[in-house]
Amino acid sequence: MAKSPETEHPIKSFGWAAYDTSGVLSPFNFSRRATGENDVQFKVLYCGICHSDLHMLKNEWGNSKYPIVPGHEIVGVVTEVGSNVEKVKIGDKVGVGVLVGSCQKCENCTNDLEQYCPSHIATYSTTYYDGTTTYGGYSNLMVTDQHFVVRWPENLPAEAAPLLCAGITTYSPLKYFGLDKPGLNIGVVGLGGLGHMAVKFAKAFGCKVTVISTSVNKKDEAIERLGADSFLLSRDPEQLQAAASTLDGIIDTVSADHPILPLLNILKPHGKLVVVGAPPKPLELPVFPIIMGRKIVGGSIIGGMKETQEMLDFAAKHNIIPDVEIVAMDYVNTALERLLKSDVKYRFALDVGETLKAD
Numbered sequence: 001m002a003k004s005p006e007t008e009h010p011i012k013s014f015g016w017a018a019y020d021t022s023g024v025l026s027p028f029n030f031s032r033r034a035t036g037e038n039d040v041q042f043k044v045l046y047c048g049i050c051h052s053d054l055h056m057l058k059n060e061w062g063n064s065k066y067p068i069v070p071g072h073e074i075v076g077v078v079t080e081v082g083s084n085v086e087k088v089k090i091g092d093k094v095g096v097g098v099l100v101g102s103c104q105k106c107e108n109c110t111n112d113l114e115q116y117c118p119s120h121i122a123t124y125s126t127t128y129y130d131g132t133t134t135y136g137g138y139s140n141l142m143v144t145d146q147h148f149v150v151r152w153p154e155n156l157p158a159e160a161a162p163l164l165c166a167g168i169t170t171y172s173p174l175k176y177f178g179l180d181k182p183g184l185n186i187g188v189v190g191l192g193g194l195g196h197m198a199v200k201f202a203k204a205f206g207c208k209v210t211v212i213s214t215s216v217n218k219k220d221e222a223i224e225r226l227g228a229d230s231f232l233l234s235r236d237p238e239q240l241q242a243a244a245s246t247l248d249g250i251i252d253t254v255s256a257d258h259p260i261l262p263l264l265n266i267l268k269p270h271g272k273l274v275v276v277g278a279p280p281k282p283l284e285l286p287v288f289p290i291i292m293g294r295k296i297v298g299g300s301i302i303g304g305m306k307e308t309q310e311m312l313d314f315a316a317k318h319n320i321i322p323d324v325e326i327v328a329m330d331y332v333n334t335a336l337e338r339l340l341k342s343d344v345k346y347r348f349a350l351d352v353g354e355t356l357k358a359d
Ligand code: NAP
Pocket: 049, 050, 051, 052, 053, 055, 165, 166, 169, 189, 190, 191, 192, 193, 194, 195, 212, 213, 214, 215, 218, 253, 254, 255, 256, 257, 258, 275, 276, 277, 278, 279, 300, 301, 302, 339, 340, 342, 346
């Protein structure tokens, strides 16, 4: 008989889990593997709430495995290391993002692109090498292979945990698609967790940033607080028309169905629309605007481990810190409801370390 989540491993652990597509979380007891020779065990301090957690909790992508302990923007403090671990020591702060495994042999892995490894393993709701399901950071502790652990820079606060998904997911495509050059005009669609980090990184690269949003109430803050140069209301055709052919690149972070024709129209010829948002339904791709302007539509997922460390060091150096609303563990269901309504500026971070209690 298969062992239960509570007994399959030796280390008792607890967190919050959802059991079905209602996505409602409640306290959950489970277990973690003993710290292996390449593993880092750490106590979770903060965990960001990503919109991907919402998609997964409700099985919107069709690959969820219940019960789900979500959370892939995790910062903690090391409590134990395996005998082969040299990267970090007990007491260090560390981070874990979306990945906890990959083959480390394929063309992608050997080029520091573990996120494109066909057999990469996600931090939660995925089958690990030992046949058990991975559980994420809405939990008291993690045991993770050191390759997928990043060193947390000293001058970054632990609640900046959303850098580990929202940060790297926007940093990586800005770099890869050459949208990181001073003076370029960059659009950011959707001013949520990912979007506000895209604004911060693009500004740090010296770009001019236009936020394209459905929420008129985000305009003043986008400009005054986040440093965007302009703001377009995506549901106002006149504003979009006035901005036609002005942008070199766009990072689209929208989590739901939305038209991309207006976005293609505000790109200059040869401009690039990079989709990082992951709406469950296909987007409609009109071909005339791309063939007439030799425009590119691309996609990107998080970043590799080397690039994630580079991004953190860049963020630490340039003081790029997510705007977080810190909430207690037992607020998580309310936070998820508010996230669905885009009612957060701009990312929730669960104070797991101080507020997660054993059941
Ligand atoms: P989020 O904080 O909820 O932000 C999404 C933003 O999209 C909202 O704040 C809202 O911005 C806009 N939006 C929402 N519904 C919309 C609609 N119906 N039409 C137009 N705009 C809408 O979510 P997030 O955590 O940033 O994640 C965004 C998406 O990226 C999710 O689908 C997530 O799964 C995906 N994701 C992908 C990766 C990757 O590696 N590619 C990594 C992480 C997350 P405004 O209020 O400004 O309109």
